[in-house]
Amino acid sequence: MALYDLVRDLPLVVERYELEGHEYPARADFLRKTTVIRLSGAGEEGLGEDVTYDGALQAAQQERGPVLPLVGEWTIESFSTHLGTVELFPEAPERHDFEDYRRWAFESAALDLALRQAERSLGDVVGRTPRPVTFVASGGLGDPPSTGRLRSFLAAHPTLRFKLDARPDWTDAIFEELRELGCVDSIDLKGQYSGTVVDNPPDPALYRRVLDAFPDAWIEDPALTDETLPILEPHADRVTWDAPIHAVADIEALRWPPRTVNVKPSRFGSIERLFAAYDYCEAHGIGAYGGGQWELSIGRGHIQLLAALFHPDTPNDVAPGGYNAPQPSPDLPASPMPITARATGFLAV
Secondary structure (H helix, E strand, C coil), X not given: CCHHHHCCCCEEEECEEEEEEEEEEEECCEEEEEEEEEEEEXXXXXXXXXXXXXXXXXXXXXXXXXXXXXXXXXXXXHHHHHHCCCCCCCCCCCCCHHHHHHHHHHHHHHHHHHHHHHCCEHHHHHCCCCCCECECEEECCCCCCCCHHHHHHHHHCCCCCEEEECCCCCCHHHHHHHHHHCCEEEEECCCCXXXXXXXXXXXXXXXXXXHHHCCCCEEECCCCCCCCHHHHHHHHHHEECCCCCCCHHHHHCCCCCCCEEECCHHHHCCHHHHXXXXXXXXXXXXXXXXXXXXXXXXXXHHHXXXXXXXXXXXXXXXXXXXXXXXXXXXXXXXXCXXXXXXXXXXXXX
């Protein structure tokens, strides 16, 4: 049975909802803002997190308050269908993926609420037990690039692995240090972004240096151009994808059949599209790993639980929030990280 068929008919009662703002000074130039969605009904509460990358849009949503027509008796399927007809933004955002991010917040909250009302956990419904999650710490090396922060985390957590954002300003010394440390599981080239603060235009020289320096690492989201394709083609079996993946059709459309892909729940928007991707990957022998979106609250628990249920042994970019801090805390959990699900709902304890 398809995964979505296991949850689509779950009854759902929504009596009201509330919005709760969160923020975190991620960098000097980046105040991360998210919004937690709290759906309530039948004495229970379901939670989701809107990870839209625009602080003004988050603030506007919180100021408007709970104005969307969500009250009623639904199933997961009918609620999702209804969401597809609701204008989640007063005006269409410039980035289409923001629609998916906000929709996922409401769909994940609905799934949490429906499961709590049914007194069941997600693992129970899909027939899977959460397993300890392997994770990587992700991010860049700063400006100018330095391995200082990375080394401080390794000093506190010697077995930690990393997913790093490669940039053209990485020096020969940086490459040599990273090779000596031997802690890199994947390199994100961010070549699939356009019009964002993380755009990384295709640089054939950088691609060649990355491929040579990290022969065993996954290579995520390269840009495919006439100049980069000849460099990437011999390494196609370790190229993975993140930003382009919003549905099964996007996996099918990839230039090379992937060995693994980044399945970020919020990129899919709906539970149906996400679960279809899990089914497709399993049926076609494609690996999956989870990814984060700078979740500040309950959304991080969602991606950790999904990783624990569907792909616990891959380099999941779902590390606890403390791994985003400037300096490590000695009490951070190590990888693999045990995940304990709540007795009911779509949440980890």
